[in-house]
Amino acid sequence: MLRHIALYTITSLFCFIISCKKIGKLKEFDLHYSNEVTIPASSSIISLPFDIRTPETTTDTKDDYKNEGTTSKLIERVTLTDLTLTIQSPPGGNFDFLNSIEIFLASPNNSEVMVASKYHIPETGLSSLSLDVKGTDLKNYMQDNSFSLRLKITTDRTLSNDLTIRADETFRVKARLRNMFK
Numbered sequence: 001m002l003r004h005i006a007l008y009t010i011t012s013l014f015c016f017i018i019s020c021k022k023i024g025k026l027k028e029f030d031l032h033y034s035n036e037v038t039i040p041a042s043s044s045i046i047s048l049p050f051d052i053r054t055p056e057t058t059t060d061t062k063d064d065y066k067n068e069g070t071t072s073k074l075i076e077r078v079t080l081t082d083l084t085l086t087i088q089s090p091p092g093g094n095f096d097f098l099n100s101i102e103i104f105l106a107s108p109n110n111s112e113v114m115v116a117s118k119y120h121i122p123e124t125g126l127s128s129l130s131l132d133v134k135g136t137d138l139k140n141y142m143q144d145n146s147f148s149l150r151l152k153i154t155t156d157r158t159l160s161n162d163l164t165i166r167a168d169e170t171f172r173v174k175a176r177l178r179n180m181f182k
Contacts, residue, residue, distance in 0.1 A: 005067065012118075016039065022119040023123070024148065026174045027068060027174070027175055027176070027177050028172060029173050029175075030081070030170050030173070031061065031064055031142070031167070031173060032168070032170055033169045033171070034057070034166055034167065034169070035055070035057055035148075035166070035167045035169075036056040036164060036167075037053075037054045037151060037165055037167065038052075038164050038165075038167065039042075039052060039153065039159065040159070040162055041159045042155075042159050045061055048168055049154045050152075050153055050154075051150055051151065051152055051153075052150070052153065053149070053150050054148055054149040054150075054151075056147070056148045057146055057147055057149075058146050059145060059146060061142050061146065062144045065173075065175070067111065068173075069176055069177045069178060070176065070177055071178055074175050074176040074177070074178055075139055075173060075175045076084065076140055076175055077137050078142045078171050078173050078174075079135050079136065079137060079138060079140045079171065079172050080093060080105075080138060080169060080170070080171055080172075080174070081133060081159055081167070081170050081172045082133065082169070082170040083130070083131045083133055083168070085128065085129045085130065085165050085166070085167055085168075086128045086129075086162060086165065086166045087088070087127045087165055088166050089162075089163070090161050093127060093161075094125045094126055094127050094129075095121055095127070095164055096123040096124075096128075097155050097156065097157045098121045098153065099119075099120070099121060099123070099156040100119045100120065100153075101131065101143070101152065101153050102116075102151075103116040103131060103149055103167070105138065105141060105148075106147065106148055106149075107142075107144035107146065107147040108143040108145070108146065109140070110141050114134060115133060115134055115136060116131035116133045117131060117132055117134075118131045118132055119128075129154065138171065142171060143169075149167060151167075
C-alpha cells in the first residue's frame with residue numbers, strides 16, 4: 001500500500017512540475033498580411049518626400065488567436081519581423097527610382113508609429129526590397145480590427161508610369177496559451 005501511495009505521489013509531483021513549466025512558456029506564431037499601393041507617375045517629385053497610404057487591412061486577429069490556442073488578453077508582444085515590397089506592375093519595374101522609404105502603421109485606436117525603413121537604396125534593378133524593421137511592440141495595434149500603412153517616399157528620379165507595389169508584412173506574436181490543463 002505504501003508503495004502505491006509513494007508511486008502516486010511521485011507521479012503527481014512529476015505532472016505538477018511539467019504543468020508549471022508549461023505555464024511559463026509562451027507560444028510564438030506569425031500573422032501574414034499584404035497590402036497594395038500605387039505610386040503615381042510624376043514628372044516633378046524628386047528629392048522631396050511624399051506620402052502614399054494603403055487601404056485599411058482587416059486583421060481578423062480574434063480568429064487567428066483562437067486557432068493558435070490563445071486570446072487577445074493573453075498576447076504578450078507583437079512585433080513586425082519582415083516587411084517586403086514587391087513591384088507588381090508594370091512588368092520589369094524596379095526600385096531604382098527610390099532613394100529612401102519609411103513605413104508607418106496606424107490603427108483606429110492607436111496613433112501612427114514608424115515600423116520599417118530603408119535609406120540609400122542602391123540602383124541595382126531590384127524588383128523586391130526588404131526593409132529594416134524597428135522591432136516596436138505592436139500589440140495594441142493588432143488588437144484593433146484593422147490597420148493601415150503610410151509610405152513616406154523620397155525619389156531620386158521621375159516616374160514615367162504608375163507603379164503598383166505589394167507590401168507583405170509578417171508579424172510575430174508571443175502569447176500565453178489558454179486552457180493549458182485540458
